[in-house]
Amino acid sequence: MAINWRQRNHLTADCQYEPLSSAAVVQRTTSEELLAVPEASRKRGKHPLWIQLMTLTAHQGLCVYCGRTDADTLDHEQPFGDDGPDVWWNFVPACASCNRWKNGRSAREWKRDMELRHSFPKAFSGRTMKPEVFAGIVTRVEKTQREIRDHGRREWFRHHYDCRTNPKIKQDVLDWLEQCNRELKGYPHAPWTTPAQEGYSLNVCTRRICCGALQKDSRWTNVFLDDDEHRNLGAEPIKQVSMKATCLPSSFAHTCPLQECFLNL
Numbered sequence: 001m002a003i004n005w006r007q008r009n010h011l012t013a014d015c016q017y018e019p020l021s022s023a024a025v026v027q028r029t030t031s032e033e034l035l036a037v038p039e040a041s042r043k044r045g046k047h048p049l050w051i052q053l054m055t056l057t058a059h060q061g062l063c064v065y066c067g068r069t070d071a072d073t074l075d076h077e078q079p080f081g082d083d084g085p086d087v088w089w090n091f092v093p094a095c096a097s098c099n100r101w102k103n104g105r106s107a108r109e110w111k112r113d114m115e116l117r118h119s120f121p122k123a124f125s126g127r128t129m130k131p132e133v134f135a136g137i138v139t140r141v142e143k144t145q146r147e148i149r150d151h152g153r154r155e156w157f158r159h160h161y162d163c164r165t166n167p168k169i170k171q172d173v174l175d176w177l178e179q180c181n182r183e184l185k186g187y188p189h190a191p192w193t194t195p196a197q198e199g200y201s202l203n204v205c206t207r208r209i210c211c212g213a214l215q216k217d218s219r220w221t222n223v224f225l226d227d228d229e230h231r232n233l234g235a236e237p238i239k240q241v242s243m244k245a246t247c248l249p250s251s252f253a254h255t256c257p258l259q260e261c262f263l264n265l
Contacts, residue, residue: 045086047074050161052173054154055091058143061181062093065102065110065137066129069095072174077141079104088154089113092144101127109135119234156192159205186232 052240071093077086197206
């Protein structure tokens with residue numbers, strides 16, 4: 001019978017790790033295997049594009065576990081196989097390698113496993129992680145989850161990307177992620193931190209910096225863009241100088257990156 005990381009050791013009251021006896025391993029294996037089997041009716045859902053972008057852009061777009069690689073997958077922090085909810089507030093951004101390596105463990109369980117590997121290297125085989133990396137896993141996960149659960153941030157992604165067609169393949173998601181990152185870099189600061197206009201539908205973005213047309217003090221102005229400026233806004237380059245019209249609050253006319261509220265003339 002194969003013994004996994006959960007069955008090899010347990011944490012004593014004085015925070016010391018002790019190997020389990022063979023009898024304890026057999027007894028615990030039986031109960032854990034029964035609890036780990038998900039209900040037959042539970043299936044992973046297909047999540048809207050805005051939820052995927054909202055998650056993958058958190059933590060500066062980096063994997064929350066290694067903190068170094070670009071995130072390209074959604075990971076259930078509370079494992080789906082352990083009855084973890086398949087909803088946005090249980091998601092964290094992860095690279096594909098760390099997502100596979102985590103293998104059905106929570107962040108705390110994974111950190112504890114890495115501590116065991118460094119404390120008892122002869123008892124474990126396989127990959128390991130540097131202490132300075134795994135030591136901050138739990139802190140990074142908690143901070144990133146707070147970022148994802150921020151109401152203003154969540155609503156901004158819903159308003160701007162919920163109307164998009166949901167991608168059918170992973171590469172489409174990554175293409176949208178690249179476009180979203182370009183858009184976010186065009187703002188001087190996070191757009192969801194700017195004031196919104198009250199009195200409008202909850203399904204409409206009224207943030208001053210990105211959708212200022214609905215602000216009461218907005219005004220019309222003409223803007224001329226060359227190819228480079230047009231490209232920086234996430235649009236395709238054009239052969240001739242283009243002219244756009246946008247509705248901006250007068251106080252933000254010089255700082256707004258001029259997105260989302262353009263009208264072709």
